[in-house]
Amino acid sequence: MARKLNLRIWRGDATDGGLKDVQVEVNEGEVVLDVIHRVQATQMGDLAVRWNCKAGKCGSCSMEINGKPRLACMTQVASFDEDETITVTPLRAFPIIKDLVTDVSFNYKKSMEIPAYEHPKDLAPGEARMEQVDVERSQEFRKCIECFLCQDVCHVIRDHEENKKSFAGPRFFIRIAELDMHPLDMLKNRKRTAQEEHGLGMCNITKCCTEVCPEHIKITDNAIIPMKERVVDIKYDPARMFAGILKRDKRN
Amino acid sequence: MTLQRHKYDVLVIGAGGAGLRAAVEAREAGLSVAIICKSLFGKAHTVMAEGGAAASMGNVNDNDSWKVHFRDTMRGGKFLNHFRMAELHAKEAPDRIWELETWGALFDRTKEGKISQRNFGGHEYPRLAHVGDRTGLEIIRTMQQKIVQLQQKDGREFGDMEAKIKVFAECTITEILRENGKIAGAYGYWRETGEEILFEAPAVVIATGGVGKTFKITSNSWEGTGDGHALALKAGANLVDMEFLQFHPTGMVWPPSVRGILVTESVRGEGGILTNSEGERFMFKYIPDVFKDKYADNEAEADRWYVDQDNNRRPPELLPRDEVARAINTEVKAGRGTEHGGVYLDVSKRIPAEVIKKRLPSMWHQFYELAGVDITKEAMEVGPTCHYVMGGVEVEPDTAAAVGVPGLYAAGEVAGGMHGSNRLGGNSLTDLLVFGRRAGAGAAQYVKSAGANPVSDATIKAAADRIEAPFSRAGGENSYSLHAELQEVTHNLVGIIRTRAEIEEAITKIADIRARSKNVAVAGGRKFNPGFHLAFDLDNMLLVAESTAKSALLREESRGGHTREDFPGMNPDWRQINQIASFDGDKVTIKSQTLPVIPKELFDLFDVHELEKYMTPVEIAKGGTN
Numbered sequence: 119m120a121r122k123l124n125l126r127i128w129r130g131d132a133t134d135g136g137l138k139d140v141q142v143e144v145n146e147g148e149v150v151l152d153v154i155h156r157v158q159a160t161q162m163g164d165l166a167v168r169w170n171c172k173a174g175k176c177g178s179c180s181m182e183i184n185g186k187p188r189l190a191c192m193t194q195v196a197s198f199d200e201d202e203t204i205t206v207t208p209l210r211a212f213p214i215i216k217d218l219v220t221d222v223s224f225n226y227k228k229s230m231e232i233p234a235y236e237h238p239k240d241l242a243p244g245e246a247r248m249e250q251v252d253v254e255r256s257q258e259f260r261k262c263i264e265c266f267l268c269q270d271v272c273h274v275i276r277d278h279e280e281n282k283k284s285f286a287g288p289r290f291f292i293r294i295a296e297l298d299m300h301p302l303d304m305l306k307n308r309k310r311t312a313q314e315e316h317g318l319g320m321c322n323i324t325k326c327c328t329e330v331c332p333e334h335i336k337i338t339d340n341a342i343i344p345m346k347e348r349v350v351d352i353k354y355d356p357a358r359m360f361a362g363i364l365k366r367d368k369r370n
Numbered sequence: 371m372t373l374q375r376h377k378y379d380v381l382v383i384g385a386g387g388a389g390l391r392a393a394v395e396a397r398e399a400g401l402s403v404a405i406i407c408k409s410l411f412g413k414a415h416t417v418m419a420e421g422g423a424a425a426s427m428g429n430v431n432d433n434d435s436w437k438v439h440f441r442d443t444m445r446g447g448k449f450l451n452h453f454r455m456a457e458l459h460a461k462e463a464p465d466r467i468w469e470l471e472t473w474g475a476l477f478d479r480t481k482e483g484k485i486s487q488r489n490f491g492g493h494e495y496p497r498l499a500h501v502g503d504r505t506g507l508e509i510i511r512t513m514q515q516k517i518v519q520l521q522q523k524d525g526r527e528f529g530d531m532e533a534k535i536k537v538f539a540e541c542t543i544t545e546i547l548r549e550n551g552k553i554a555g556a557y558g559y560w561r562e563t564g565e566e567i568l569f570e571a572p573a574v575v576i577a578t579g580g581v582g583k584t585f586k587i588t589s590n591s592w593e594g595t596g597d598g599h600a601l602a603l604k605a606g607a608n609l610v611d612m613e614f615l616q617f618h619p620t621g622m623v624w625p626p627s628v629r630g631i632l633v634t635e636s637v638r639g640e641g642g643i644l645t646n647s648e649g650e651r652f653m654f655k656y657i658p659d660v661f662k663d664k665y666a667d668n669e670a671e672a673d674r675w676y677v678d679q680d681n682n683r684r685p686p687e688l689l690p691r692d693e694v695a696r697a698i699n700t701e702v703k704a705g706r707g708t709e710h711g712g713v714y715l716d717v718s719k720r721i722p723a724e725v726i727k728k729r730l731p732s733m734w735h736q737f738y739e740l741a742g743v744d745i746t747k748e749a750m751e752v753g754p755t756c757h758y759v760m761g762g763v764e765v766e767p768d769t770a771a772a773v774g775v776p777g778l779y780a781a782g783e784v785a786g787g788m789h790g791s792n793r794l795g796g797n798s799l800t801d802l803l804v805f806g807r808r809a810g811a812g813a814a815q816y817v818k819s820a821g822a823n824p825v826s827d828a829t830i831k832a833a834a835d836r837i838e839a840p841f842s843r844a845g846g847e848n849s850y851s852l853h854a855e856l857q858e859v860t861h862n863l864v865g866i867i868r869t870r871a872e873i874e875e876a877i878t879k880i881a882d883i884r885a886r887s888k889n890v891a892v893a894g895g896r897k898f899n900p901g902f903h904l905a906f907d908l909d910n911m912l913l914v915a916e917s918t919a920k921s922a923l924l925r926e927e928s929r930g931g932h933t934r935e936d937f938p939g940m941n942p943d944w945r946q947i948n949q950i951a952s953f954d955g956d957k958v959t960i961k962s963q964t965l966p967v968i969p970k971e972l973f974d975l976f977d978v979h980e981l982e983k984y985m986t987p988v989e990i991a992k993g994g995t996n
Contacts, residue, residue: 131897145626145627146626147626149627152627158901159850159851160850163850163893163900164894164895164900166898167900170413170415170592171591172591173631173632173736175418176417194739215897215898216898219898221562222410230518233522235474235515235519237472237473237474243465243468243472246471247482248476249479249483250479250486257476257502260501260508261504263507
């Protein structure tokens with residue numbers, strides 16, 4: 119049954135903008151992205167919104183719906199009360215380009231800073247043997263669809279633009295964890311560089327990222343906390359500390 | 371507005387599996403590469419591939435080999451495939467999969483720790499390397515990260531990570547440019563700003579994927595607008611066999627807003643069965659003669675196959691996709707469909723809930739969150755959805771060079787020939803890798819011998835004028851409405867089942883929409899304006915639809931992804947014919963071209979009695995070429 123929905127959409131660009139109210143038809147089973155498309159096709163031909171697959175697999179239609187970071191293609195209109203106004207706004211942690219589209223290039227820059235996978239030199243193609251249970255640890259993180267909702271919700275950068283330089287964010291902590299737990303990766307010290315170069319220490323495990331992840335990846339429990347614990351083990355290992363003192367003595 | 375200019379050795383249009391694999395190959399050959407993606411990097415339609423990548427590694431059944439894979443591919447395509455492409459694909463697929471592992475990919479494993487392989491329609495042995503039901507995501511992410519690895523290496527060498535390979539995200543190409551009959555570059559605009567951009571490059575690889583958005587019900591994302599098909603046509607290349615479209619048998623049918631979204635074939639590979647509203651497992655009625663030796667005609671044998679594949683024939687749910695799609699279509703038309711016009715696909719009675727959630731996690735989510743259906747407890751409702759185009763740019767198999775246009779290459783879904791009249795599931799992901807690599811190598815080879823081919827000012831001006839045009843019109847047609855109209859026409863008149871009268875009507879209507887599309891007006895400015903973007907996508911879709919309809923009208927037989935109600939059977943004479951579409955700047959024309967004769971060593975891989983079902987007595991007597 120078609121009915122009318124009150125939709126409030128943020129429209130504008132980096133210089134100026136605000137919320138616009140529209141009434142739009144909504145049908146049974148529709149998601150928020152469906153009604154945004156209807157507005158686009160019938161009322162606002164130039165309304166900017168990113169989307170690709172409309173099936174929760176590509177992570178393009180990230181936005182804030184009633185203030186919560188979500189995928190518009192996986193948010194059922196029926197999950198709100200019938201008389202409720204649905205408000206859609208762009209991701210707050212990133213600069214606005216236009217309407218619901220933000221500049222997410224921060225994430226692509228960060229991805230280029232994470233050292234790539236390093237395959238064992240003597241292991242020829244086809245020779246790898248791995249246990250299912252061992253690949254599953256990294257596979258959990260490789261489910262990531264790069265919707266960047268975890269980056270958007272993370273208060274370390276959401277509320278502090280100045281932290282962006284030194285903080286890679288939850289998406290890239292799971293990337294580091296994935297490589298760290300990869301059964302074959304040869305690069306050493308991933309945990310240590312996570313702490314020293316990518317800002318792992320700034321995370322104070324409020325688990326907001328885990329909460330918004332549409333793939334239900336346990337970002338905090340399975341990636342961030344285990345890495346933090348190991349960093350502590352490495353940094354404050356008494357044997358290593360003692361060795362470190364000796365090394366420093368030698369240099370002096 | 372100042373025009374941005376860039377110079378590269380190789381320009382890759384499209385950042386899905388084929389484009390990224392081509393880019394890696396060209397960069398590793400020492401060249402500079404620009405990668406153009408219409409959306410953000412890593413969102414290409416490859417992420418939607420679910421089931422797996424077919425490669426005869428023989429990890430699960432060591433009877434498998436490239437020869438068996440080649441045979442299955444040719445059968446699936448009803449012998450209309452370019453034999454050389456099917457041969458290269460079958461031979462090279464395992465190396466391409468193993469190579470991904472050296473780049474960090476993590477496929478599911480067998481008990482011995484090798485890459486696990488699963489069953490799929492039309493494949494004789496378990497052959498699909500997979501990661502749950504998100505194999506495409508694994509493949510695109512692995513290659514995306516491989517690109518980053520190459521950039522980091524360049525960073526160490528040149529002090530700039532983007533010195534030799536750069537991704538241009540959210541950038542649309544409107545024209546491939548030629549000078550003196552050879553490729554010179556491409557022209558387009560940034561989606562974000564609407565500003566124009568010129569690439570000068572002696573070689574262009576088209577890897578833009580498919581055309582699904584031409585149709586109303588499709589599993590494709592918005593990007594599947596046939597851009598590469600149309601760009602190639604306009605640049606003087608040919609499209610081969612555009613009448614062949616794959617309707618995947620199982621798309622979601624309810625709720626309406628998700629109609630068409632893919633339900634992976636793995637559901638059937640893992641044991642899912644199809645039933646109609648009368649509870650009948652109907653696929654047993656639809657086994658065609660050519661497949662009678664390979665598929666079980668009774669439930670008992672079909673069920674035994676899951677535990678003993680050597681002594682039983684396969685369940686008919688695993689027939690090639692064209693057969694299953696037609697069967698479902700027939701059942702629904704005969705009034706044995708479900709409430710929402712599909713059939714039932716049920717995996718809940720055969721596999722424990724926890725195994726379903728582990729092997730088909732994204733299917734579980736998709737149905738639970740979008741349709742409110744728990745597939746571990748109840749059946750799914752499914753029906754055919756436009757999924758893949760077998761037709762595409764005519765290429766030289768070994769180099770992926772587009773026939774007739776020096777410097778132009780095409781790989782992946784946008785290229786034609788490899789899959790014949792119907793693609794087997796799982797063959798697409800390895801097609802991307804095998805021919806993506808070959809296109810990158812072919813382009814690199816070409817660039818090393820070709821001189822610079824600068825773009826003239828006149829060419830630039832013509833391309834710029836074309837982009838400006840829709841803004842200068844007032845009160846014209848709305849691109850959204852025209853797109854919806856086109857989708858109705860293709861869906862109703864050149865869909866799964868076709869007739870002469872309907873196709874003729876479609877051709878007239880497409881021409882009418884095309885005439886009106888010349889008057890599309892765009893509201894708003896250039897900055898991230900989807901109405902403006904659609905105006906260009908629409909132009910591409912119209913050329914694709916015209917090619918498809920005109921080819922479909924001429925092919926008077928039914929084969930694979932082309933079913934003519936007025937010509938129901940396969941015709942061995944038509945098996946020898948490729949239909950070649952070309953564009954004269956005004957309209958698409960189709961000419962027929964004879965398929966190359968299969969060489970004797972490939973001919974001899976088949977039982978001659980099987981070939982008799984497809985080939986003419988003259989061809990059989992000839993027995994292939996020497």
